[in-house]
Amino acid sequence: MTATDTLRPIKPFVKLPPGDKPYLAGSVCNNCGEVLLGSESRLACPKCGGRKGFTERRLAETGSLYNYTTVERSFPGVVVPFISVIVDLDGGGTLKGNLRNVSPAKLTFGLPVRVVFDDAGRTDKNNNAYISYFFEPAAAEARL
Amino acid sequence: MSDVYVIGIDMIKFGRFPERTVEHLGAEAALMALDDCGLTIRDMQALYCGNQGQAGALVGQRVLKEIGQTGIQVINVANACATGATAFRDAWISIKAGLYDIVLAVGVEQMGKGMLGGAGLSEGISPEGILGSYSMPAVFAHMGMEHARKYGTTFEQFAKVSVKNHHHSTLNPKAMYRKETPLDEVMNSEMMAYPNTKLMCSVNVDGSAAAVLCSEKKAKELGLLKRAVRVRGSALQSDPYTTHNLAMMDFNAVTQLAAKNAYEMASVGPEDIDLIELHDCFATAELVHYENLGICKDGEAGQLIDSGATALGGKIPVNVSGGLLSKGHPLGATGIANIYEITTHLRGEAGKRQVEGARIGLTHVVGAGSACAVHILEKA
Numbered sequence: 001m002t003a004t005d006t007l008r009p010i011k012p013f014v015k016l017p018p019g020d021k022p023y024l025a026g027s028v029c030n031n032c033g034e035v036l037l038g039s040e041s042r043l044a045c046p047k048c049g050g051r052k053g054f055t056e057r058r059l060a061e062t063g064s065l066y067n068y069t070t071v072e073r074s075f076p077g078v079v080v081p082f083i084s085v086i087v088d089l090d091g092g093g094t095l096k097g098n099l100r101n102v103s104p105a106k107l108t109f110g111l112p113v114r115v116v117f118d119d120a121g122r123t124d125k126n127n128n129a130y131i132s133y134f135f136e137p138a139a140a141e142a143r144l
Numbered sequence: 145m146s147d148v149y150v151i152g153i154d155m156i157k158f159g160r161f162p163e164r165t166v167e168h169l170g171a172e173a174a175l176m177a178l179d180d181c182g183l184t185i186r187d188m189q190a191l192y193c194g195n196q197g198q199a200g201a202l203v204g205q206r207v208l209k210e211i212g213q214t215g216i217q218v219i220n221v222a223n224a225c226a227t228g229a230t231a232f233r234d235a236w237i238s239i240k241a242g243l244y245d246i247v248l249a250v251g252v253e254q255m256g257k258g259m260l261g262g263a264g265l266s267e268g269i270s271p272e273g274i275l276g277s278y279s280m281p282a283v284f285a286h287m288g289m290e291h292a293r294k295y296g297t298t299f300e301q302f303a304k305v306s307v308k309n310h311h312h313s314t315l316n317p318k319a320m321y322r323k324e325t326p327l328d329e330v331m332n333s334e335m336m337a338y339p340n341t342k343l344m345c346s347v348n349v350d351g352s353a354a355a356v357l358c359s360e361k362k363a364k365e366l367g368l369l370k371r372a373v374r375v376r377g378s379a380l381q382s383d384p385y386t387t388h389n390l391a392m393m394d395f396n397a398v399t400q401l402a403a404k405n406a407y408e409m410a411s412v413g414p415e416d417i418d419l420i421e422l423h424d425c426f427a428t429a430e431l432v433h434y435e436n437l438g439i440c441k442d443g444e445a446g447q448l449i450d451s452g453a454t455a456l457g458g459k460i461p462v463n464v465s466g467g468l469l470s471k472g473h474p475l476g477a478t479g480i481a482n483i484y485e486i487t488t489h490l491r492g493e494a495g496k497r498q499v500e501g502a503r504i505g506l507t508h509v510v511g512a513g514s515a516c517a518v519h520i521l522e523k524a
Contacts (some may be wrong), residue, residue, distance in 0.1 A: 010271060036388055041299075047385045066388070067293065069285035071277045072335040075262035075270075084276035084337070086286065096276040096391045109293045121271045132274050140157045 010132040012121050013038040016118045022117040022131060023061075027054035028091045035059070035092025062138060063089035065111040067097060087113055087135055106142035114138045148239045149524060152181030153488075155353035155481045159470035162256065164350075170252035171210035179249070181356050185212035188242040188356070190440055193233030194251040195476040207250055208249045218347040220286040221365055221475075224511025225425065226380070227251060228353065231481025233378050233517060235357045245362040251481070252352035253474035260348070260363040265441045281345050281426060283512070286392055288428025289339075291390045294443065295421045295433060299339040302522055303330045303448040305427040306344045306469055308455050312465025315456070315497035320472035328395035335386070343493045344427035349472030349500040353480035356488075376504070377410030379403070383513075395429065399436035399508065406518035407438075412504060414438035415424035417460065417520075419489055421482035423506040426465040428512075434462070437508060437518075447509075456497060464489070464497050476510035482507040483519060 009016055013025045025039040031050025039056045063075070067086040074080055084100040099113065113135045120132035137143045161169060170193065185208070201224030201512055208218065208507050223230040228251025235249040262272075265497040272278055291297045307327050313319035325343050333343040341401045363369050378417030379402040407413055414437060424430040424439065434445040439460050448454060454462040462464035465471045465485040468478060486505035507519045 008268075035301045041331065046309070057333070067286050067289050067392070069277070069282055069289055069336045069339075070243040070335075071273070071282050071285075073281070074277060074279050075272055075335075077260060078270075079274070082273050082277070083285070085278075086388065094388055096390045098274060098276055102406065105260050119273050120269060121273065124269050125268070130269055132271075132273075 007059045007129050007131045010130045012040055014131060014133055016131060024115065024133060026059040028057050029054055037093055037095055043144040059093040059101070061115040063087045063113055065099070065109060065113055066094065066105065085109070085135060096115070097133060097135050101136045101143045102114040103142055103144055106137060111142065112138040145240050146242070146361060146373045148236050149358050149360065149363045149369070150315070150355050150375065150483065150487055150521070151358045151363055151366070151368045151372045152177045152183065152356035153484045154180050154356070155318060155477065156351060157318045158349045158351035158474060160257070161254070161350045164324065165202055166252055167193060167206035167210050169254065169350060169352040170250045172485045173252065173354040174207055174211055174248060174250050175464060177354035177356050182358065185214055188214070188216060188248045190217040190219070190235070190238060190247040190248065190258065191203045192219050192221060192235040192249045194249070194479065195253060196222050196224060196227045197475070199253070201289050202466050203205060204249060204250070205251065209460065223422065223515045224513055225473070225475050226479060226509045226511035226515040226517045227476040228481070229507065229509045229517035229519065230380060230515070232355060232480055232483060232519070233380050236375055236378050238465060239357055239359050241357045247357050248354060249357060249480060250352065251477040251479055253476040255348040255474055257292060257348060258453060273451045277337060279444070281340045283393055283425035285337035285340045286429050287395060290372050291379045291428070291432050291445070296350045297446045299331065300327070300430060301343070301449055302339050302427045303327055304449045305424060305430040306330045308426060309463045309467035309469040310447070312456055312464050312497060313470035315469060315495070316466050319466040319470055321470045322408040340426050340428055344469070344471040346372040346468035347470065349474050351481065352473035352478045353484050355480055355483060371491050372492050372524040374522045374524045375519060376412070376522045377406035377518070379405035379409065380515065380517045381405070382515060393513050395510045395516070396432065398514045399433060399510060402516040402518040403437050406520050410520040412425055412426040413519060415493040416504055417506045418502040418510050419464060420460065420506045420508065421465060421485050422462060424463055425468050425473060425508045427469065430462065430467070433508065437506065438512055443482055456499065459478040477515060479507070479509045482509065483521065489520060
């Protein structure tokens with residue numbers, strides 16, 4: 001296998017375990033319990049400053065739409081429109097991403113969503129492909 | 145500790161000057177501020193120079209090469225869109241500390257056209273349009289949508305900010321654009337990221353502004369107290385932790401904290417403020433900052449813009465200069481340009497856009513990432 005046909009994660013917190021499903025990695029502060037994105041070694045907690053370490057956690061693949069905006073103009077070359085959203089994952093963790101396959105009439109604050117993993121659709125200058133997470137409505141009737 | 149006064153201040157008319165250098169632009173404002181109080185670079189004990197785009201390239205020293213290399217201390221400052229206000233505050237701190245009696249603060253930026261932040265990555269792929277949007281119109285659209293979610297704020301209410309500030313700019317000869325933009329024109333201009341249309345985005349321009357700050361003793365000695373403006377409060381904060389901060393840049397908690405600290409230092413409250421220059425980088429931001437700065441209760445920003453209270457002639461005029469939306473937003477210059485606007489009103493020299501009887505004014509800027517500076521100024 002060469003470097004060019006290895007799928008890479010778009011962000012370090014997107015985990016691609018061999019022979020298993022992708023997941024979003026988080027960590028829980030052992031001092032205050034805040035759920036943070038990513039499992040890379042942190043020196044201390046940004047919320048409490050605590051240095052009691054973190055417990056890695058697989059973040060939920062369901063959540064709700066905290067915020068959204070339809071982006072109709074972006075940087076040159078970026079395909080528009082797309083829906084930029086902030087999702088609060090069930091059980092903790094919050095992150096920004098694209099919402100896709102949503103029926104326009106169903107787009108609303110608090111919409112239950114699910115996380116899906118897919119090809120990011122863009123390669124880097126060395127032609128490497130990437131896996132990204134995306135959000136979709138959790139309920140079939142809210143999907144396109 | 146001595147009170148600190150602004151004794152000289154000015155800004156160039158904002159515009160696009162691709163043929164000039166950043167140090168030349170900075171030098172022009174520096175000389176204008178020195179001329180404003182009848183002093184020269186030889187009277188200055190230090191220079192605090194704010195610039196974002198060439199941070200690390202000693203812009204302050206380059207400014208001195210244009211106006212006089214006197215060997216004074218130069219501190220170069222970068223703090224995103226709070227850069228100019230940070231340079232001003234550092235200058236203020238140096239006098240408060242008793243180290244200097246009279247110093248110069250310069251803010252300057254050469255921006256060019258187009259949207260900020262679109263440069264490609266050397267590693268990996270750009271997340272734009274895959275992991276949501278990181279463009280500034282979208283980041284501040286999210287800020288407006290958060291307000292809409294909580295309080296039902298409407299597209300029209302956000303758009304009214306732009307109508308108001310563009311109107312104000314018609315009265316400001318130093319603004320980049322001086323054109324009325326009726327509500328339907330604002331709402332029907334190209335949609336960037338809902339609810340921000342193109343006319344609800346600030347203008348990327350080149351510009352510079354500078355201020356001479358002075359101790360009370362020195363100002364008296366120079367006989368320059370008459371047009372001086374006293375710095376009653378100065379606060380600069382970084383973003384305190386909030387859960388959504390993990391996914392959204394925070395401009396709210398950081399502003400609330402800076403406002404609280406500045407009001408406390410000045411021993412005034414929002415009800416004492418006669419006019420405000422706040423960070424309307426996007427129309428959505430202005431409304432949310434009404435609440436962050438405490439000029440209305442949470443959830444009432446929409447009603448406040450509807451009431452006309454924040455327009456010139458209203459109870460608490462906001463962005464009478466035309467704001468970042470129409471005066472323009474050269475990152476490193478904006479913080480000092482805001483202080484110039486307030487100072488001009490407190491001196492009673494603002495001409496057609498003068499806020500009558502202005503005695504206390506407030507300036508506010510935020511930098512993405514985040515930083516927030518608030519200054520409270522009073523007629524001496």
